[in-house]
Structure formats: C-alpha cells, structure tokens
Amino acid sequence: GENVEQHPSTLSVQEGDSAVIKCTYSDSASNYFPWYKQELGKGPQLIIDIRSNVGEKKDQRIAVTLNKTAKHFSLHITETQPEDSAVYFCAATAPHTGGFKTIFGAGTRLFVKA
C-alpha cells in the first residue's frame, strides 16, 4: 500500500542549531504535504504545509522543501529553541475514494538541549 517514510526517528540538537527532518512518499498522486507538531498528551497541530505546485515555503524559523520528482520533502527548523522539543509528523495527501486520504510518517522526536 501507499506509505510515507520519515527520518530520523529521534533527533537531538543544541539550542540555536538547525534541525532537518526528511520524508519520502510513494503515491505519485499526492498533492498536499503538511507538517504537524505534537506535544505530550495533545493532538497534533499544523505548523507548515506545501502544495505540489511549489518547491519551497518559509515561515519565520520554519521552512519546507518539496522535490516531486524524487518524492522527497523536508522540514527545516533554524535557531532551535527548547520549546521546539516535540514530536513532528510529516504527511502526504492524495485523492481517494470519497475525497482525500492523508498518510502520516512515523514521527520524529526532537529534543532541543538548552
């Protein structure tokens, strides 16, 4: 079946450094790629997203890049802060029976050390 692979599963960085999380997807019909941040005991929240007609998008310290040919997309967090510590999920959305279907990666647990 269709899947999304996410790496690394755990990432530890020093405060102020950059963090990069990478994902690959298998369904070439995917056209929407959101990134979610999940804090302990809570539901995920969208932090940035990108659509298939765009190669890069930036929002302050967060940026996402998309390579449709290679089916890769990545999340970049610059100047990391302790409050960035959380689990991050990438996802890919494609048309499906009755609407759209989103497949999530397994998640990356990010630790930012002060």
Add this chain to the structure above:
Amino acid sequence: DGGITQSPKYLFRKEGQNVTLSCEQNLNHDAMYWYRQDPGQGLRLIYYSQIVNDFQKGDIAEGYSVSREKKESFPLTVTSAQKNPTAFYLCASSEGRGPGEQYFGPGTRLTVT
C-alpha cells in the same frame, strides 16, 4: 471558541465490551476523521467522512464502527472484535473542499484490560 472536542480524555474498559468515543466539532467542517496512534508509530486512519450520512473505511477499520448523522458529530465505537484496542485515539476535522489542514482534538486514551 471554535474547536474540536473529544471526551473522555481517559477511558477504561474490560475486554469484551464495546465502547464509544465521542468527537464533536463546531468549525462547520464537512470532513471528519478518526486516527489511532500507538507508541513510536504515526497516525493510522480508521474511518473518515467527507459529508453527513457517508463514511469510508481507512487502513485499519476492522473492529471499529462509526456514524455521521450530524455534521458536528462523528462517534467511534470500538467493538469487542478489535483485537488490540488499547491505544490513543485522535479525531480530526477539515473543511473538506480539497486537501488541507486537519484540526485535531486532544485525543482519548483507551485502556482495555
């Protein structure tokens, strides 16, 4: 305040009992979703509904059932047929007019012993 609510936050049941998890949204969203989250894994889709009175199976629908009688509500029943029901369950909604952001509830942690 607009949002999506799930209740209860923690739920305990004995094996062999059916249990229903509540999900309500006041965002006027057409689409609603149920996901299951296990430790170290991503979110896996159980069921989704793009419109009232219609829903589709996700990747792991076996042992679960849903209904969508009202736009605001999408309850999930975990039946005794679900072999490993202990998990964190997340409900989400989206506008539904194309792929876009999903708004998640706070989740329900179900423990079955």
